[in-house]
Amino acid sequence: MPRLTLPDGSMREYNGTTTGAEVAASIGAGLAKAAVAIVVDGKQQDLSEPIAKDASIRILTVKDPEGLEVVRHSLTAQVLARAVKELYPTARLAIGPTIDDGAYYDIAFAAPISSDDLPKLEARMKEILTEDKAVMRELWEPEDLNKHFAKTGDDFKQRLIDGAVAKGELVNDKVSAYRQVGSRVNGVEFVDLCRGPHVPNLKNITLAFTLSNLAGAYWQGNSENEQLTRIYVRAFATQKELDAYLFMRAEAEKRDHRKLGPALDLFHFQDNAPGQPFWHPKGWTVYLELTHFMRKKLSAHGYQEINTPKLVHKSLYEASGHWANYFEDLFLVKEEKEGKVIDIYSLKPMNCPCHVQVFNHGIKSYRDLPLRLAEFGSCMRNEARGALHGLMRVIGFTQDDAHIFCTEDQLQAEALGFCSLLKEVYADLGFTDYYVRLSTRPEKRIGTEELWDKAEAALEAAVKAAGIDWKLNPGDGAFYGPKLDFVLRDSIGREWQCGTLQVDPNMPTRLGALYTNEAGARVPCMMLHRAVLGSLERFMGIYIENCEGKFPTWLAPIQAVIIPITDGQNAYAAEVQALLQGSSIVTATGGLRTEIDTSSERMQKKILVAQQQKVPYMLVVGKAEAEAGTVAVRLRDGTDLGAMPIGVFLQRVGLEIASRS
RNA sequence: GCUGCCGUAGCUCAGUGGUAGAGCACGUCAUUGGUAAUGACGAGGUCGAAAGUUCAAUCCUUUUCGGCAGCACCA
Numbered sequence: 132m133p134r135l136t137l138p139d140g141s142m143r144e145y146n147g148t149t150t151g152a153e154v155a156a157s158i159g160a161g162l163a164k165a166a167v168a169i170v171v172d173g174k175q176q177d178l179s180e181p182i183a184k185d186a187s188i189r190i191l192t193v194k195d196p197e198g199l200e201v202v203r204h205s206l207t208a209q210v211l212a213r214a215v216k217e218l219y220p221t222a223r224l225a226i227g228p229t230i231d232d233g234a235y236y237d238i239a240f241a242a243p244i245s246s247d248d249l250p251k252l253e254a255r256m257k258e259i260l261t262e263d264k265a266v267m268r269e270l271w272e273p274e275d276l277n278k279h280f281a282k283t284g285d286d287f288k289q290r291l292i293d294g295a296v297a298k299g300e301l302v303n304d305k306v307s308a309y310r311q312v313g314s315r316v317n318g319v320e321f322v323d324l325c326r327g328p329h330v331p332n333l334k335n336i337t338l339a340f341t342l343s344n345l346a347g348a349y350w351q352g353n354s355e356n357e358q359l360t361r362i363y364v365r366a367f368a369t370q371k372e373l374d375a376y377l378f379m380r381a382e383a384e385k386r387d388h389r390k391l392g393p394a395l396d397l398f399h400f401q402d403n404a405p406g407q408p409f410w411h412p413k414g415w416t417v418y419l420e421l422t423h424f425m426r427k428k429l430s431a432h433g434y435q436e437i438n439t440p441k442l443v444h445k446s447l448y449e450a451s452g453h454w455a456n457y458f459e460d461l462f463l464v465k466e467e468k469e470g471k472v473i474d475i476y477s478l479k480p481m482n483c484p485c486h487v488q489v490f491n492h493g494i495k496s497y498r499d500l501p502l503r504l505a506e507f508g509s510c511m512r513n514e515a516r517g518a519l520h521g522l523m524r525v526i527g528f529t530q531d532d533a534h535i536f537c538t539e540d541q542l543q544a545e546a547l548g549f550c551s552l553l554k555e556v557y558a559d560l561g562f563t564d565y566y567v568r569l570s571t572r573p574e575k576r577i578g579t580e581e582l583w584d585k586a587e588a589a590l591e592a593a594v595k596a597a598g599i600d601w602k603l604n605p606g607d608g609a610f611y612g613p614k615l616d617f618v619l620r621d622s623i624g625r626e627w628q629c630g631t632l633q634v635d636p637n638m639p640t641r642l643g644a645l646y647t648n649e650a651g652a653r654v655p656c657m658m659l660h661r662a663v664l665g666s667l668e669r670f671m672g673i674y675i676e677n678c679e680g681k682f683p684t685w686l687a688p689i690q691a692v693i694i695p696i697t698d699g700q701n702a703y704a705a706e707v708q709a710l711l712q713g714s715s716i717v718t719a720t721g722g723l724r725t726e727i728d729t730s731s732e733r734m735q736k737k738i739l740v741a742q743q744q745k746v747p748y749m750l751v752v753g754k755a756e757a758e759a760g761t762v763a764v765r766l767r768d769g770t771d772l773g774a775m776p777i778g779v780f781l782q783r784v785g786l787e788i789a790s791r792s
Numbered sequence: 793g794c795u796g797c798c799g800u801a802g803c804u805c806a807g808u809g810g811u812a813g814a815g816c817a818c819g820u821c822a823u824u825g826g827u828a829a830u831g832a833c834g835a836g837g838u839c840g841a842a843a844g845u846u847c848a849a850u851c852c853u854u855u856u857c858g859g860c861a862g863c864a865c866c867a
Contacts, residue, residue, distance in 0.1 A: 235862095245796060346862030347795025354864040358794055361862070389860095393803080402840070402858045456867050481867095515793050515865055516858085524866080609867065628866085697824040731823080732830085739828040753826055765827060 136187040151178035152331065155190050165192040167335055168201045168328040175201070177268050177328040193337065193368045200229045202338055203366050205330045206256075207234035208323055209266055209311060211342075211364060214255040216283075216316045219244070224323070225287040225350060225359050231624075232376060233340065233366040237348050237359040239287070244360060249342040252362070260336055265312040266329045269322075270305035279322060287350065288324045339373040340366035386622040388675040389521040395680050395744060397688070398522075406519045406526030408668060413688035416720055418667060420686050421674075422507055423719035424791075425531050425556070425664065432552045434505040434533055439485035441509060445475045450642055451484040460512045482508035483635075483660055486534040487642040490656075495646040500656065501541050505533035507667070522672030523627055529667045535659040536644060542586060545659055546593035546615075546632060553617060553630050553663050554597050559791060560674070561683075565629075566600040568616045570607035577611055578636055586634040587613045593632075611637035617665075622676040629665035629673065634658075681767065684747045685718070685788045692741040693727045693762070696734045696753035701727070703757040707750065710777050716785045723784065742767060748784065 134144045135154060143157065151169030155162045155178065168175055170189040171182055175197065182188070191198030207227040215222050215238055227236035271279075273296050280288040292306055309329050311321040330336055343363045350356035367373040384390070392398045397414030400407070410418060429436065442464060448454040453461070462478040479485065486504050495502070509529045518524050535545050557565060569590055572583045590613055594601040601615075608614055617630030638644070639655040646656050664670040684690050691711065695704040704727045712722040726746075728737040734751065741749045750762040755774070762780055764772040 243796075247797095344861060345796050348863045349794080352864075354794070358863075360795070363862080400859090405858065453867080460866085512866085517793060517863085518865060519859090611867090694827090696826055699824070733823090733825050734827065735825085736829050737827095742828055749827080751827065755826090763827080769828080771827065 134185045148181045148183040167330045203229045203234045233364045235363045253342045264333045267310045338366040339370040383622040386679045388672040391680040416688040420719045434503040478511035482532045501537035503535045508532045522668045531664045536656045543589035546589045550593045550597035568604040570604040633660040681745045685791045690724045691748035692746045693750045694737045
């Protein structure tokens with residue numbers, strides 16, 4: 132007599148063992164039709180699976196995020212997979228999980244397929260979906276299912292079975308699989324190894340979907356393994372939601388910094404300098420404002436700025452360990468004489484070894500600690516070409532880097548100080564949507580467990596105290612210490628690591644960063660690698676996408692455009708510009724940044740251009756303004772503030788810039 | 793680096809086995825117009841690069857460089 136508790140707290144009693152399907156039917160015909168799976172005591176299962184004991188249950192429909200996931204999974208694992216097997220009998224299926232906007236399936240094709248092949252796959256899927264075919268869960272002896280997949284040629288499935296057996300991930304010593312009853316693929320019924328749950332019947336799959344693209348992906352995420360073809364499905368509960376998703380993607384593309392950068396004349400890339408932006412005056416202005424802002428923060432938080440060489444002899448990197456562990460990414464500069472290499476230097480791939488050199492200059496005492504050395508350090512890394520991505524992943528970049536040299540006991544306070552600095556900076560820059568990953572000790576590591584305990588605890592305490600959203604990333608720390616990574620999102624939600632904090636007891640030891648402790652002994656110090664914005668380039672990219680190129684006034688490359696209505700007002704416009712630039716407003720580049728549009732275009736056109744350039748203020752000056760000594764102020768959102776004396780405008784802008792709003 | 797795709801004027805894109813076209817931007821001239829595009833005329837490319845096939849290639853083949861999506865990488 133199972134008594135089942137529904138989400139609203141009500142209870143229903145059933146005679147003997149029941150199933151999700153029966154429960155749904157007992158509640159209502161509509162729900163019975165819409166049901167795709169059921170959650171029993173927190174565990175998802177098929178509607179056909181028995182429910183014998185008291186439990187709290189929740190019936191899933193495509194309207195629940197979890198229900199949607201189930202249907203997406205059925206769509207990819209049952210329908211896409213079958214369509215592939217039908218059209219490409221020699222294809223070998225691997226795995227097909229769901230993702231945020233749909234699902235994908237990794238498949239090994241005998242001959243490569245291209246995106247031109249997707250429409251016919253999609254068409255076949257739509258045909259399959261019209262079939263009234265039950266999808267049934269079955270428990271197989273691992274051996275038997277292995278034999279089945281040996282026949283269908285699905286060796287990846289066999290490997291998955293072997294893996295499940297080895298790890299003991301079995302259900303009563305059996306593996307669960309799903310049979311599409313009555314389907315015929317290469318002469319046999321379609322059976323897929325799967326944990327489930329699945330919809331009970333293909334006709335329950337009512338998603339709006341499209342096969343969006345192909346990509347390569349390695350088997351089990353290891354580049355040593357065979358590369359499979361990944362087919363992406365974007366799938367939503369309704370056509371409306373799919374359309375909305377596609378529309379949103381198209382909108383997001385307009386915010387792509389790789390589009391906005393050149394369009395707003397901020398920077399460009401060109402083939403003969405891959406992965407390195409050419410900053411134009413406007414983009415560099417934003418960059419300068421940002422670094423100016425950071426300098427003030429750093430000095431307020433007790434950092435001292437330094438600058439170190441960009442080209443360094445290999446001996447330093449041999450000592451630091453980078454030569455052995457990071458060689459692939461080094462840009463080497465060979466010194467030659469009479470055709471012979473006589474010495475090798477490397478472009479600086481990171482700043483830490485150089486910062487240690489500054490620390491090491493002179494004898495340090497515990498009284499000198501913590502010592503915080505900051506540098507806007509430009510680095511060059513020979514990144515894999517496929518990894519490059521606009522400003523987000525570049526070859527040449529500048530980190531707002533710093534290294535904190537401290538004692539073990541100062542770790543926690545320094546981690547805290549860093550988190551509060553970062554939180555302050557991100558808040559000032561308008562970022563609230565970010566989170567932190569705490570990466571802890573990996574399997575291969577050096578150092579004592581006590582030190583790992585201490586370092587991990589320090590980082591955890593720091594994020595907690597700062598009240599930042601964080602999650603654990605177990606085992607992903609560096610071999611020498613744990614780290615915090617601060618993750619921001621771009622316009623389409625891709626995540627990018629920006630800020631970082633890494634505990635490193637290793638490098639001070641390797642490079643002899645010693646201090647004299649209270650007892651008079653020379654001992655290695657602790658080192659914290661940290662960056663707030665990460666790379667200025669990446670941060671600029673993220674920032675551009677987040678503000679859609681509409682920089683707040685303090686960052687805007689041109690803060691106000693003066694628009695004379697006729698060239699009769701050009702002289703007055705020049706007067707206005709002189710007044711604005713001569714005002715007491717201070718920016719990183721001097722005074723207020725203004726421009727006069729003296730083109731022979733009509734005012735409407737000048738406004739359009741200023742609008743497209745996303746200039747915060749348009750100051751229209753016509754005959755009336757020239758006579759009254761005013762400017763007619765228009766904002767880039769279209770608001771017309773009307774005419775005001777120049778002094779009033781200055782006050783407004785001055786306040787806005789000072790408050791960075 | 794790997795898989796698939798792409799590379800034509802500054803930008804967005806069309807086009808063809810017989811040496812390229814539009815819109816915007818740019819220049820000149822006319823227009824002096826009140827809050828999202830005034831008009832006319834003109835000047836721009838040898839079709840990413842190299843090699844090959846061909847009587848002939850921007851269009852076919854190969855290589856290479858760069859880019860896009862994803863994977864791997866980001867100590």
